[in-house]
Amino acid sequence: MPSSTENNTQPWFERRPLVALAPMEAVTDCAYRRIARSIAPNAVLYTEFVPARGLLAGAAKVWEMAHFEEMERPIVIQLYDSVPEALGDAVAAVREKYQPDGFDLNMGCPMRKVANRGAGCGMMATPDIAVDSVRRMVENANGIPVSVKTRLGIRKRDEVVDLARACIDAGAEQITIHARLKAERPREAADWTALSSAACKLRVPIIGNGDIWTVSDALKMNSLEGIDGVMIARGGIGNPWLLQRCCQAIADEAIDPLPDREEKARVAKMHLRANVELKGERRGVLELRKIVRNYIKGHIDSRRTWMRIIETITLTDTLKVLDDFARGPDDSQ
Numbered sequence: 001m002p003s004s005t006e007n008n009t010q011p012w013f014e015r016r017p018l019v020a021l022a023p024m025e026a027v028t029d030c031a032y033r034r035i036a037r038s039i040a041p042n043a044v045l046y047t048e049f050v051p052a053r054g055l056l057a058g059a060a061k062v063w064e065m066a067h068f069e070e071m072e073r074p075i076v077i078q079l080y081d082s083v084p085e086a087l088g089d090a091v092a093a094v095r096e097k098y099q100p101d102g103f104d105l106n107m108g109c110p111m112r113k114v115a116n117r118g119a120g121c122g123m124m125a126t127p128d129i130a131v132d133s134v135r136r137m138v139e140n141a142n143g144i145p146v147s148v149k150t151r152l153g154i155r156k157r158d159e160v161v162d163l164a165r166a167c168i169d170a171g172a173e174q175i176t177i178h179a180r181l182k183a184e185r186p187r188e189a190a191d192w193t194a195l196s197s198a199a200c201k202l203r204v205p206i207i208g209n210g211d212i213w214t215v216s217d218a219l220k221m222n223s224l225e226g227i228d229g230v231m232i233a234r235g236g237i238g239n240p241w242l243l244q245r246c247c248q249a250i251a252d253e254a255i256d257p258l259p260d261r262e263e264k265a266r267v268a269k270m271h272l273r274a275n276v277e278l279k280g281e282r283r284g285v286l287e288l289r290k291i292v293r294n295y296i297k298g299h300i301d302s303r304r305t306w307m308r309i310i311e312t313i314t315l316t317d318t319l320k321v322l323d324d325f326a327r328g329p330d331d332s333q
């Protein structure tokens, strides 16, 4: 089995172990992806979902969402829209400018403002549009692989099979399945049995997604029949070490110890600085608060530290709170 730090050159989805940080709006931006890459050299990274027509309109904020640094590779840019032509044109425009390692079509977002307009999970209800979208993306990708991230279904847990087969026939080279139905909330358990059953019926690499919180969750999902890799979303927010530990476990290598509070503070500070560099001080500090809360979880003074964090608005003060946290008692388990 290849080492989890080996620098592979094959298409991103042929890497083994195949561990991905999920696309997450307002989380997996360039700042966090840089942090994730520094901790997990071999994980696959995704951008947050990017609206195709926003790119075509030339919106600077939208182009910023698609921008990445070379060190982030392998990086997949995820797009969403309900208009196949727009998706195809956006792929051409982004490909010319950035040459990412992959383009992914979001067919799983259940948010009303997205799905009710026929994009995201809404596209599962219109297979012809889904297939046309994939076909146009593939036509314009010039050999860069196109993949799809979707759910088990809208109402039934096997709807994904026919849809994914049609997308594969249209040129999709990889499918990620989030093991929930459209209306299922994140607190409801992901259905890994239905996930494996669908994955077994598809002939391209399948990444499983839903409820990976620990290394043993990742090992278990990775060993399901039909599953080639795992994608981690909420479990990886403010916890980039989980990605690396999962890569190591799946590659059967020695697993890094859990980070202690000094390491957590070091990386949270790095993340904070990167966010401020990208977004300016006020936005950079305020937007990162919730994520910093995840970094500092699980310690005797987590709550006290969080209370101080929500009272600070400057970079210097927030860094100071994190320095104090780093000097706290050694209470790691």
Ligand SMILES: Cc1cc2nc3c(=O)[nH]c(=O)nc-3n(C[C@H](O)[C@H](O)[C@H](O)COP(=O)(O)O)c2cc1C
Pocket: 022, 023, 024, 025, 026, 027, 047, 048, 049, 078, 106, 108, 109, 149, 178, 186, 190, 209, 210, 211, 212, 231, 232, 233, 234, 235
């Ligand atoms: C804050 C947040 C933002 C998300 N944004 C996206 C997104 O932009 N694109 C996408 O395909 N899924 C998005 N998702 C869904 C996740 O990628 C993932 O499918 C879902 O959270 C299930 O995985 P988990 O159980 O590991 O959290 C988002 C999830 C969260 C929590």
